[in-house]
Amino acid sequence: MAKQGVQPDELTKPFWDAATNGKLVIQNCTACNRLQNPPLPRCGQCGSGDNLEWKEMSGRGTIYNYCVVYDCPIRSLQEGQPFNLAVIMLEEDPAIQMYSHLPGTPVDEVPIGGPVRVVFEPTANGQVVPEWEVAA
């Protein structure tokens, strides 16, 4: 599926650089021991920007829920319609959720509650992004 290009900015660059290297990292506040996604300049709990780090995740997660997209407004995604849009909960913290098209899984055959693992796919502008596949 052709995907939108991603434009990293100063805040998100470490996330995308890690993806390029085949790693999934999430912003973590070491003071609160709390993950947050999407990344912010400051911890959403304690408000400090001094204790934020990028923590590597296991790359394992669970499918929380999904829908099937039949009429996407984003032109570059229309050729892949219909496609899954699943919400993935990370193993480290189910409150950290990411979206996935679940490549390799037919629409409406998504195992809700099932395990997934992260994979990395290039987008239209060459930037690699994390995706998720149903784990056997």
Ligand SMILES: [Zn+2]
């Ligand atoms: Zn904090």
